Amino acid sequence: MKSSFLILAGACSYGLLSTFVKNAFASGLHVGDVVGSQALFGVMILWLLVAVFVKSAKPSEPRRTLNVSVRQAIKLMAVGTTTGMTSMFYYAALQYISASFAIILLFQFTWIGIVFEAVAERKLPGKAKLYSLVLLVAGILMASGYVGRGHGSVSLSWNGLVLGLLSAITYALFIWFSGRTATQVAPITRSAFMLTGSFLLIMLVFPPHFLINGALQHSLLAWGLLLALFGTVIPPLCYASGVPRIGGGLATILSAAELPTAVMMSYLALNESVTAMQWGGVIITIAGIALPEMIKRGWTRTENG
Template sequence: MKDMKYLISVLVGAMSYGILSTIVVLAYGQGYQLGEVVGTQLMTGCILAWMLALYTKVRETRKQRKQGITPAEAGNVSPRMTWKHRLLLMLAGAPTVVTGLLYYQSLRYIPASLAIILLFQFTWISVLIQAVSKRQRPDKITVLTLFLLFGGTLLAAGVLGESTAHFDFLGITLGLLSAVSYSMFIIFSGKAVPSVHPAYRSAWMVTGGLVLLCILFPPYFLFNGLLWGQLLLFGFLLGLFGAFIPPVLFAIGVPHIGGGMAGILGAAELPVAVLLSSFVLHEQVSVLQWTGVVLVLLGVVMPELYKLRWRSTETVTS
């Protein structure tokens, strides 16, 4: 029970991600463009992330003073970040922007309930990338997982109940590309300066993403008056639920519950997104599609449940 607060922390973080697609569709409905939506999201997320980093720095400084640690000694205990570290983190944050742009753009062509399912294909894409890079064949549980994900995706996307003319292939392509980009983010983010405090890592990664976005989409909304309308509200909600709350809650909970359980709880993003698209956006989600969603969730959590069971069995036998 003592880990319950950490389980809830990761669960709420995952559910926060599931809210994003609905907010984006509502923003599009008000006439806002892709660069404006993503730009205000990252701007808000960047401000919140740096506020957290500053708060963390103040707390660390106060703690060191109470312990009688000088700034020079603090540098030996916790090495300071170099500009090389900062640049690496900024580069690691770039795939999040690409993922957001591809995913949010796909929402212009396909329903939010389908877009989130396509994004969730990052699960098997990550497995494929790792298998190719390490030159290792996937094990039986991984192969079974892939079949579940493919079958669940076909059902959840409504492929078996609709003609192919019903689907926008550009939207589907964008959704799948967002999954590829997200897979790259997962791979790179875990390797980018892991020794640095999560608050500082998050701040520099979001900053890198904001810089890239400003190059791709110059932030004209800062000067043409759009920011002070509903765009500011949409940007704040997207930044809060997408760029701030999940990283903070994951940083709190994952070290205590482990990556396996975090992967299981992270699947909560999918049903939340589908539920909101059904109730808020009034998208039609059939029983067959819900069956597909359940299969996709099963495909996501099964490998982690298998690992947890294998570890517990190994512990008992040893």
């Protein structure tokens, strides 16, 4: 149960990002500045946390915290590039399509992750996951606000469509590989190396011009720190600790908590109109998230009874 809560906490942290990014773009910031500052501040915070862990640990603990081989470090950084790609693809997609349609595309990771697991393990998903996916698809479409709107109210472009789908694929890849790569390494260290890989990729794509163009003095410092904390520090720590214990399939389903969080934040923080259908979608999504755990607990009680 603790591992499930960790995944939910990471997903909810991701759900806050759309509100922060929307405000950052509204203040005139460029996607490269936003993604780059998030990665820079995030990697600095995580390695600072690693140093604090090492310094405050008992004499036998530092070796365990930093016990990672060169091969493991390279693998973790490679996995981390998927989080960098997710941020770049999703934030870029928001420049071409509406936020409601972008979130629909991003949340295709729910079934993509289940497909990854089914192909890798060469078996069909269990009934609990299939039932959950049905609820998730229905809830995601309703909560996004896309269902019921006229086609003319949704801005579509091939660029946005492709970028949104790519963000879903890379997000599913991150969840899948984060539970299978160097799991014996301490979670804080795993997260730091993964984020380092993400940071290096983002710096290659978006050189850090924000360090010299005055954006930090404008409003980028505040938004960059918020995005780093809730987008690149808290979620990787939660996933690095939780995914190896519960598996990529269930983690994918639990990660759908990001959507209701994003909808509620848009209503509370941005004062955006949220229809009854969207609230219904939030409720259905939460039901889809909870279903596998409820069925699992029911079966456990039956077997023990």
